[in-house]
Amino acid sequence: MPTNKYELPATPPPQGETGAPLTRQESREIVTPYAFEVCPNLLGVPTAHPLRRAIAMGIDGIIISGLAKASLLLILPVMTYLIWFRLQAKKFNHVILLLLATAFLAASATWMPELIVEQDADLNVANKSLSADQAMVLAATALKIQAQSCELGCMKKELEKTTKMLRKAGVDKVAAVEMMDSLVDGSDFPAEQWPLYRDALLDDFPAVAPQKPVEAKPAQPEAPALPWYIPDENTHSVVAWVKGIFADLGIGVGWAVFYFTATIAWCHGQTIGKKLMRIKVIQLDGKELNLLTAFSRQGGYGAGLATGLLGFLQILWDPNRQAIQDKVASTVVIRLGREKRPLTH
Known part of the structure; x- marks a missing residue:
């Protein structure tokens, strides 16, 4: 058997x-x-x-x-997850190795994950750059509207959600057009309807993204923390x-x-x-x-x-x-x- x-x-x-x-x-x-x-x-x-x-x-x-x-907030759950399954499989040599690795990592790790740090205004990064969460939303939208089960009504609903997210992020009209075109490319959205529908969605987008005023701040002894990844502004x-x-x-x-x-x-x-x-x-x-x-x-x-x-x-x-x-x-x-x-x- x-x-x-x-x-x-x-x-x-x-x-x-x-x-x-x-x-x-x-x-x-x-x-x-x-x-x-x-x-x-x-x-x-x-x-x-x-x-x-x-x-x-x-x-x-x-x-x-x-x-x-090196975040203990995530190292400990991952190692615990692996150790639990190795114990169930009675692979005690693997358990010992994982415990030693966990102890070694804990010696130099910190609790805070620092995955994404809030951008400081002094960095003066163009605010049309997307955050990690927003880029993941775009990726998920692309997958959904290109699925066979997503018909025209479903596509329009997802594109409207994406438009609201881009508007909230302060993306300018030129960048928004590029992003929306890349989402629809390869989908079943009628090609002859797309330009008019896209222009209607992005009608109130600014031609240039508004710049946030930079507030004067006292000099800091330490350099501001950088995000784990800052995409290029273009x-x-x-x-x-x-x-x-x-x-x-x-x-x-x-x-x-x-x-x-x-x-x-x-x-x-x-x-x-x-x-x-x-x-x-x-x-x-x-x-x-x-x-x-x-x-x-x-x-x-x-x-x-x-x-x-x-x-x-x-x-x-x-x-x-x-x-x-x-x-x-x-x-x-x-x-x-x-x-x-x-x-x-």
């Missing part, structure tokens, strides 16, 4: 001269159906919705940022914004490798974000990922950025909603707590 409910049941070996199945090495030397075989127990299991996956990634991104800033592309974050994170990339590899391999395919969103990564053969497979899967995130986020957005149209990292590791992200659906109507 298989130990995992998604694991393939025992099947008789394929017919041949000896009846013995090919080894893993032999299956790499010729074309076989083994690489594309899906566990029968996985058939009909609902996949995770793109928006749910985007929210999970946003949560994980905040956690990784806190880890890169950066309106979500793709460029994400690339800039990863370029500036530095050590955060190493934390991302550790976080995604360890949590996916040791915590039954669930990062903290995926756990909260009730979704799970699993291999197409029904088995859970080991460290090597989890490591190769997280490497797919770099490929997703290299393709201008297209590797991530393909979950909107790809069968089984596989993103580029799922293609790399032959995995699928499933929705937990939902009943299976039949494959036929």
Whole structure:
């Protein structure tokens, strides 16, 4: 009996001269159906919705940022999460290593995460630059309006919400037009209707973003704290914004490798974000990922950025909603707590 409910049941070996199945090495030397075989127990299991996956990634991104800033507020929950699952698996050597790593990190960590620090007026940064939260809203809106289930009325509702957010952020009309065009590009919004509808939405936007008056302040002995990432004032592309974050994170990339590899391999395919969103990564053969497979899967995130986020957005149209990292590791992200659906109507 298989130990995992998604694991393939025992099947008789394929017919041949000896009846013995090919080894893993032999299956790499010729074309076989083994690489594309899906566990029968996985058939009909609902996949995770793109928006749910985007929210999970946003949560994980905040956690990784806190880890890169040596914040005990996030280091302790992450290490506790890993230790708990290692205890359940009775991997006591891993528990000891994680406890030692936690003690080492705690020696130099601070409690405050300092993920995003309020910009000081003396920095005189153009206030049309978007904050991290606002850029995440834009990314989520792009995913939603390009989903097949989002019709014209749904698109207009989401675009109106985005317009209000941009107006509140003080974005000027030129920048707002660029952002809105990039959101609609590739969606099913009627091309002949879009210019008139966009101009109506942005009619009251200022031609130039208003500048906040700089108040005189007494000299400070210490330099003001900088945000963990300040996008260039001419950066309106979500793709460029994400690339800039990863370029500036530095050590955060190493934390991302550790976080995604360890949590996916040791915590039954669930990062903290995926756990909260009730979704799970699993291999197409029904088995859970080991460290090597989890490591190769997280490497797919770099490929997703290299393709201008297209590797991530393909979950909107790809069968089984596989993103580029799922293609790399032959995995699928499933929705937990939902009943299976039949494959036929």
